[in-house]
Amino acid sequence: MNAQPSAQQQPPASGRTALITGGSRGIGYGIAEAFIARGDRVCITGRNADALQEAVHRLGPDRAIGVAGKAHDEEHQANAVELVMEAFGRIDFLVNNAGTNPVYGPLAELDLQVARKVYETNVISALGFAQQTYRAWQKENGGAIVNIASVAGLGPSPFIGAYGMSKAAMVNLTVQLAHEFAPRVRVNAIAPAVVKTAFARALYEGREEEVAAGYPLGRLGVPEDIGGAAAFLTSEQSDWVTGQTLVVDGGIFLKAGLH
Known part of the structure; x- marks a missing residue:
């Protein structure tokens, strides 16, 4: 991760505030760094x-401030939004990054209770945070929401089917919210391929060169790649972009023939 700038190096305050779920490490932390x-x-x-x-x-x-809790817990969602409003007085941007993938295997053998947990954490929590943020600030003042989806939600993903199903739902949630929250709130998604985080370690650990060789750009993603995309989707440069899913995948879909 990039070193935190000293106080003398801190950029001027923009006056804007972002709520980022699952932001203590990995992709969420990379997005927080980009916003800071x-x-x-x-x-x-x-x-x-x-x-x-x-x-x-x-x-x-x-x-920066932090609020501990489980993403799918409605009380935690409300508490996080309330604390942001108390501390900063506004929530310009929401990034729904919190997610889970506790199972690896074919859908034919998937425990349905596990499937419900994945959907609750990856999708319902995002809707809950969007509702809370919209009511607290964005309905009257505008803003932007970024949902972290996945290329697993855009095509078949063997052995992580439950995760892929939830991320496909996240893509559709993005479209629905973009339609309902327009014109004051823009809602977009980012669909990463494999990013080098603890969350995705099982997909590349011990064979990173082999996995990276399958990507046209020759490397796996890093959190900064997603941070830059999230910064763009919450910037003035994307003011005419909503309801879209930005694929950030090192070109892997080119090889899959899905573009």
């Missing part, structure tokens, strides 16, 4: 209070 780098303030959420505190310290406690 352009002067935004951030609130990151996550299940582990100690990890959140450490992440806030790295991001800079003058620009």
